[in-house]
Amino acid sequence: DTEVTQTPKHLVMGMTNKKSLKCEQHMGHRAMYWYKQKAKKPPELMFVYSYEKLSINESVPSRFSPECPNSSLLNLHLHALQPEDSALYLCASSLQGLSTGNTIYFGEGSWLTVV
């Protein structure tokens, strides 16, 4: 079973709101990722957690705050977002971290609209 589950599927938030995106996998993967995808563009890496530690932050603005409570869960906390942050947010996981050639499996994504 290669399943990464993301909730919610759709989220509309105002620029002053605080919300969170959640991601879960039960494949025993030790690396988890957040990607952002705009229409007609490939996914862009935001954060990588390896063995529950943040290993890569791609210079993402601090209004996005990741959290990895345990090896199966990954959250993305959102605060004071801008309309240009509206996008599809993808969670992904792999058996181990980057540079290993392990396949990265993606969830269905959370559609975020900032109004």
Add this chain to the structure above:
Amino acid sequence: EDQVTQSPEALRLQEGESSSLNCSYTVSGLRGLFWYRQDPGKGPEFLFTLYSAGEEKEKERLKATLTKKESFLHITAPKPEDSATYLCAVQAKGGKLIFGQGTELSVKP
């Protein structure tokens, strides 16, 4: 600089008309090349991983091949349900997954 280029950007086929999608790459120290299928509004669905030149993998109407400079995704006798965007990505020695811009495939009945 590590780079992935997919061609064509868009491809329209008639049902049953076989074709190939191309993914050219320049990376230092290839760790793996990945093909994904993405339907509108959904996350990328994993199709294949290829690790070394000469490797081939098949799944239903799809076959992926790898050389030292490029990968092909061959689609044999496509059906309308094969319509999607196909993404190629490579993982280099530096670690990060580098995506191409994708090929949008449309198969008409």
